Amino acid sequence: MATNDKLLQVLNLSKHYNKGAIKALDDVSVDIHAGEVVVVIGPSGSGKSTLLRSLNLMETPTDGSIFFHDIDITKKSFTDEAGKKHKVNINLHRQKMGMVFQHFNLFPHKTILENMILAPVKVLKMPKEQAKEKAMVLLTRVGLADRADAYPIQLSGGQKQRIAIVRALMMEPEVMLFDEPTSALDPEMVGEVLEVMKELAHAGMTMVVVTHEMGFAREVGDRVLFMDEGKILEQGTPEEIFGSPTHPRLQDFLSKVL
Amino acid sequence: MNNFITANGFEKTFRYIKLIEQGIFTTVMLAVFTVVIGFILGILLAVMRMTDIRPLRFLAYGRNGRIRNNPVLIAISKFNPVSFLATAYVEILRSTPVLVQILIIYHGVFGKLIELPSFTLFGYLKSNRFIPGVVALGMNSGAYLCEIIRSGIQSIDGGQNEAARSLGMTKTQTLVHIILPQAIKNILPAIANEFVVIIKESSITYTIGVQDLMFAVTAVQGANYIVMEPLLVATAVYFCLCFPTSKIIAYFERRMSRGDKR
Ligand SMILES: Nc1ncnc2c1ncn2[C@@H]1O[C@H](COP(=O)(O)OP(=O)(O)OP(=O)(O)O)[C@@H](O)[C@H]1O
Ligand SMILES: [Mg+2]
Numbered sequence: 001m002a003t004n005d006k007l008l009q010v011l012n013l014s015k016h017y018n019k020g021a022i023k024a025l026d027d028v029s030v031d032i033h034a035g036e037v038v039v040v041i042g043p044s045g046s047g048k049s050t051l052l053r054s055l056n057l058m059e060t061p062t063d064g065s066i067f068f069h070d071i072d073i074t075k076k077s078f079t080d081e082a083g084k085k086h087k088v089n090i091n092l093h094r095q096k097m098g099m100v101f102q103h104f105n106l107f108p109h110k111t112i113l114e115n116m117i118l119a120p121v122k123v124l125k126m127p128k129e130q131a132k133e134k135a136m137v138l139l140t141r142v143g144l145a146d147r148a149d150a151y152p153i154q155l156s157g158g159q160k161q162r163i164a165i166v167r168a169l170m171m172e173p174e175v176m177l178f179d180e181p182t183s184a185l186d187p188e189m190v191g192e193v194l195e196v197m198k199e200l201a202h203a204g205m206t207m208v209v210v211t212h213e214m215g216f217a218r219e220v221g222d223r224v225l226f227m228d229e230g231k232i233l234e235q236g237t238p239e240e241i242f243g244s245p246t247h248p249r250l251q252d253f254l255s256k257v258l
Numbered sequence: 259m260n261n262f263i264t265a266n267g268f269e270k271t272f273r274y275i276k277l278i279e280q281g282i283f284t285t286v287m288l289a290v291f292t293v294v295i296g297f298i299l300g301i302l303l304a305v306m307r308m309t310d311i312r313p314l315r316f317l318a319y320g321r322n323g324r325i326r327n328n329p330v331l332i333a334i335s336k337f338n339p340v341s342f343l344a345t346a347y348v349e350i351l352r353s354t355p356v357l358v359q360i361l362i363i364y365h366g367v368f369g370k371l372i373e374l375p376s377f378t379l380f381g382y383l384k385s386n387r388f389i390p391g392v393v394a395l396g397m398n399s400g401a402y403l404c405e406i407i408r409s410g411i412q413s414i415d416g417g418q419n420e421a422a423r424s425l426g427m428t429k430t431q432t433l434v435h436i437i438l439p440q441a442i443k444n445i446l447p448a449i450a451n452e453f454v455v456i457i458k459e460s461s462i463t464y465t466i467g468v469q470d471l472m473f474a475v476t477a478v479q480g481a482n483y484i485v486m487e488p489l490l491v492a493t494a495v496y497f498c499l500c501f502p503t504s505k506i507i508a509y510f511e512r513r514m515s516r517g518d519k520r
Binding site: 058091097098099101103118123171 | 417420423424426427435443
């Protein structure tokens with residue numbers, strides 16, 4: 001069983017497509033500790049997104065377990081210390097796991113402010129005024145308070161991604177999942193998004209980040225996972241991974257991206 | 259009947275202007291009510307078709323909890339009764355003539371099963387004709403609107419669903435606050451188009467005595483032994499109802515798609 005500082009514990013996780021012909025994840029085990037920034041790197045198709053998206057069950061794994069707060073969220077029910085059986089409500093767990101997507105996925109029919117307050121008001125039943133105040137504080141933090149009443153279509157890619165991040169933060173998640181948050185951005189906008197992520201990391205947020213930004217991995221990551229063909233082939237501190245990679249596949253990968 | 263079409267014939271026709279006006283009003287009312295009923299029914303059917311209710315799902319799994327290799331059991335396990343019902347409804351209503359449906363609703367359902375109170379709407383409309391007409395047209399339109407709504411929902415990028423679900427929103431909350439508003443905006447032109455189609459199709463309800471425009475036409479024809487003049491008047495009226503409406507829809511369609519590209 002997971003101990004307390006392990007926020008997320010992935011055990012023997014597999015995800016197969018086409019009846020096992022494609023192993024997007026192949027028996028992966030990894031722990032995510034509270035306050036840790038874990039960066040996932042690897043070639044295209046290696047299973048990075050699948051691993052990340054399994055953590056909040058955007059993908060349903062074929063096999064294995066994911067413990068979040070000691071509850072296996074891949075199962076239908078769990079038993080508490082008192083021996084009582086409870087149903088696993090994935091919506092409840094997702095509230096505590098923010099997710100940021102490559103293509104932002106802001107709601108185009110809602111203003112920035114509406115995008116941010118929707119889930120807190122509908123899911124957490126937060127009073128609207130309180131949600132708005134909270135949203136304005138966050139918007140100010142990312143320098144977009146003046147765009148509160150704009151629609152997503154009126155924003156640049158970098159602005160959209162910053163909004164997507166604070167939209168997720170509105171739920172006060174315990175962990176933030178990022179799937180290539182800067183890959184769809186024009187190069188000049190990558191910096192502003194990474195800056196927000198850095199601040200978040202320094203504020204102590206637990207983060208799992210799939211990215212091709214090796215600079216970010218090196219500077220902000222506490223641990224780097226290298227994935228290939230559905231497996232974590234190597235993991236370690238940025239110094240270890242970038243300074244003295246041992247696996248030939250990792251050496252090969254790094255020689256291409258660095 | 260020497261002259262095929264005469265001024266006298268038109269003059270006679272316009273003596274019934276009150277009847278024709280009532281007919282126009284009825285036709286518009288038929289279309290409005292039908293689209294409203296059809297839209298609500300369409301949403302319901304579309305949601306039913308897209309549910310993931312599989313009571314026999316357990317058949318796909320063996321004792322050890324792994325998926326079985328038996329293709330027959332796997333196929334049976336995918337059976338969704340809710341979606342099946344909705345699909346059957348849609349396919350049957352789209353594959354049979356609306357005239358047959360109207361006659362069945364009028365003579366069968368409201369003739370035998372349900373007794374309708376008889377009163378007049380707007381001072382002239384017989385409820386026991388109008389209501390079956392609207393119900394039949396609405397049921398038919400619901401089948402078509404279901405498919406329109408379904409395609410509208412399916413056209414929404416999957417990332418929208420994922421974003422909402424990742425924030426902890428339930429399936430229903432996501433549907434109501436994120437998917438449907440966008441889907442409906444996208445299909446508004448198609449719904450308005452359906453409105454135009456129903457204005458024309460509703461003419462068929464005169465067969466069960468709904469006092470619409472075609473009912474007025476037949477009344478004038480019968481009373482005056484004239485055929486073409488009332489029909490031409492009706493043609494002009496239908497055209498004046500439908501053509502501008504289509505043009506207005508096309509205008510808004512262009513404007514809305516421009517807004518999206520910005
Ligand atoms: N829905 C699907 N059906 C079939 N195969 C899939 C599906 N989704 C992913 N895969 C396969 O699973 C493997 C892992 O995909 P994944 O998206 O996790 O890779 P990735 O590391 O995120 O790649 P990228 O860097 O391109 O985003 C790939 O081989 C992919 O083709
Ligand atoms: Mg990916």
